[in-house]
Amino acid sequence: MEDKIWALGERFAMAAIDGDEWLGALRAMAELTGSSYGQLIGFAPGEVPFNWINDIGHDEIARFVEQERGDPNINVRVRASLNDEAFVIRSEADYRAVGRGSGFDLYREMCDAYDIMDGCQTKLLEGGGRFVGLALNRSRKDGETDAETRALFAAIAPHARRAVKMQIALENRGSALIAGALEYVGLPIFICDEAGNLKGETGEAAALLSAGRFRVMDGKLGLPHPRDDAALLKAFARRHRQPLGIETLLLRGAGKQMPMVVDICRLPSQPYRLSLASQILVIVRSGRRWHEAAPAVLGAAFGLSAAEAEVTLALARGVTRDQIAAARETSTQTVKTQIKSIFSKLGVSREMDLMAMLGDLLRR
Template sequence: MNDRHARFNWMTDAPLDYGQMFVDIEAYKPEVNYRIGAMAAPMTVTFESDYDAYRQKSGTNEVYLGHVRDLDGEFGCQSVLMQGKGSMIGLAMLHGKADGLSTPEQRAIFADCLPHVLAAVRLQNAIDHQGTELLRGSLDMMRTAAMLIDGAGRVCAWTRPAEDVLSGGLLCIADGQLQAVHGGFDALLQRAVGAAIASQPVPMPDLWVPDASPPLLVEVNPLPLRPWSFGFAPAAIITFRSPLRGDMLDGGILAQALGLTRAEGDVAAMVAMGQNRQAIAAARCTSVQTVTAQMRSIFQKCGVRREAELVAIALQIGQLSRNAREP
């Protein structure tokens, strides 16, 4: 649970859409949810008297109170298991009206369980971390510009090509989350991320990053959730695609194979993808004269005289590279 997203790993006797109900009333905020407001240090048990003290100080949110009464879970106790910057994982015992207030004996049993649950969370965290690294490595091998997002909406890994996307200055990682400089676009991005990690598709327009040159499309998709994941494992993947620098050819591979500079390799890749010199110049924020000079250097280094010859060589290298990466 953090200041933007909340996820329930498991809850007994709860409606299937409870997680969305919780988010809809913003119950992850302390000013709404007295349980969040009354949180104490990790492994400390808080209960009804702490809830009452917080509500006397900060007031009672009637929307949340009606929510828990409708679900018959107004009372009980809780504890934070793990807490990081802006997020926490906890365990709670909810009591309804028939159960009444939690007793000292019940809270003692609850406290005895905490170290065992924490050990399970840490073990799952280690397993999920290994899985994240394997997935990131696979995406890197395919030279995909991508970020992996965990169950709390945080960026848990990204590929080397994604670093090039961040270097453009229009997207950044702040407080562990991918954010956009353009406020309106950031709101759409956060909505898409929230829907993906909740595995609840929401109709969205295409996410083209404003002012990006070349044009940059952001795609946000959910990943399959494994049973008993506590939110550390990737829950969504964000990929970045450009029609001018797509997945067909990699300028770095062409540069290495043909003895070009990286800039020349990128130009050669764009030529092979059918872009004219004006489009290449616009995409690279340079002049047509500079592109023409780079093309002369590329022709000389590759021993070709026409663009068609360069395209044939580049496409052949691209095919060889893809074959080498395929299992």
């Protein structure tokens, strides 16, 4: 489950970069928690600046907001969390405990109509009389939340908060603070212009520079191996011509260096702003994100077959040859033959060498 939460956190992080991804991330949160709907909502005095819910039409949401306006005398959920700090989880018992405001009957009718009466929620951010909330909305079929669901929601909320803070920084605080904002994501990220000039980096990205996995020459972000360097430069040029979407590169390095998987995307242009329009993010996959792509990376970088990639990953985790054979329902001799081929392709001679080469990255 921890890996699923981290994967969801990365969906939130990418949604902060590409706002069109928010509904998909909220839907994924709902599915992970056995709920029908995920919701991210903003409240300000007398208004609801935004209200994003997966799989409910924009017009329906707009009508809902128009009637209740985030008023705690109408909306029992706002009433329940009004005085909370961030990450306090409120749910059905709290909705009942705070009592009914003067407009509660209207709110109940609306929730019944959309089948979203049950669920849980928390504040993510608050300031200046405004706050941003995250919620699960559950249908009659879903039923009320239980302790396990609320605990899972509580584990998800900090990831959503990081993404919200990142998006707010991208939208409102200007390019000079982007690198600091991206630290919330916890990934190695370089910020460049379309020509590849380095404008900033997160702490984890700076560590890659110190380790020599990336380099900066004449102010431009580059890579030690000419092949990788050329691929990165071409990717920058493509992001200039095709600003939408994310491009993924496999950077193979040299010798026994493990390859890196890198996502490159252009920050979206925003109405009436020029400062973010020409900036590109270079996001280096690491940890769990790398591991998800590990079989494909090992195949592409070293020519391993799908079966050899699986055996390699098992060896990296310390699984014995007999255990690998049993799990794959094959003979130990077949596994030994595969390992011989793996050693040849990776340029190692012992399992210890292979484990050292793959490192902690593949054992997560």
